[in-house]
Amino acid sequence: MRPEFGIVMSHAPGLSQFWETMPAERRAPLAAAYAQLRADLAEMQPDVIVAFINDHFRSFSLAAYPAFCIGLGDVHDVPMAGGDAILRMPQRRFKGDPELAHHILESVMNDGFDPAFSGELNFFDDLSVPLRHLYPPDAALPGVKIVPIMINCIARPLPSMRRCHDLGIAVRRALDRFPGEPRRVVVLGTGGISHWVGMPRNGDINVEFDRKVIELVEQGRAEEMLAWTDDEIENQAGNGALELRNWIAAFAAMGQYVPRPLGYVAALEAITGSAAIALDAIDVPGVAHAARGKGAAL
């Protein structure tokens, strides 16, 4: 099976904490983007979301920090205990997909990756804020299952952008080889774009950098980001932009897709240049909704 739809979108605590109190002109572009994504998901009715995300020192510590970690749990509490008060959103219990998660783990291991694995990850804004907007908590809990794949984006040295790209390819191969009952799969990559978290430039946003990233994605040139060093990314767009790894892995897991940028705003309340881009699959037989976007295919 192949992913039928993809999403890359920013995460930040403030996109939940201050969502209701943000000035309307800043909320509107993101609100419209999230509404479009909800409509796309409602149309597709995915069975599972394979989510490339990163830990925020809630699951791991510098005592031991894995480059990659696959969540094998049968349930995922989103957000983690205590995260609900900080992020100002209710905790919900999503289902995991242990069968698919185990398969992905073993498949990528056969392809030369050795990820950590976890029966219980602690989710903060990384997964919780995107799910808050994709599946709002005031509606019934969706049946969609989550397979989280964590990439180290916060404790340098990080797995290289190239390595994250290759992990995405390995996950795509794993999906293709899945021997179980086929699922309708969405690939999600969260984080970025520019933000300086806890650094002396905390609060800055580099709109020019953010627009360059979106332009590269829109033009089918996302792989050009693989040549960027982490020092270059951090100097230009902050440590938070290193989370673009999650996007890179998602692009690779999608394979061929048509990018459909939906919205961007320099969300000052969330100290983050915040974007959302849909990735319409173009090589999935029989998927009617594919390729409705515009832009260049990879």
Add this chain to the structure above:
Amino acid sequence: MKGYRLSKALQENNSPPKMKQFVADLETMRARYELSAEEADAIERADLTRLYELGANPYLIRFAFRDKFEN
């Protein structure tokens, strides 16, 4: 590993209320986490830039001192 003990102290006290308690009992905490005098001083003064220079992971600075950031 630069800043390891400092980062550990911040991760295990990763909110402003916990950090307030930390500072209230600074000598005990300094001994527990084996912090240098300079590291303990940077925590006591909530010197965000100095903490960063001393190698504390900036995400952990953000969480522990969330109330000291303007945004």
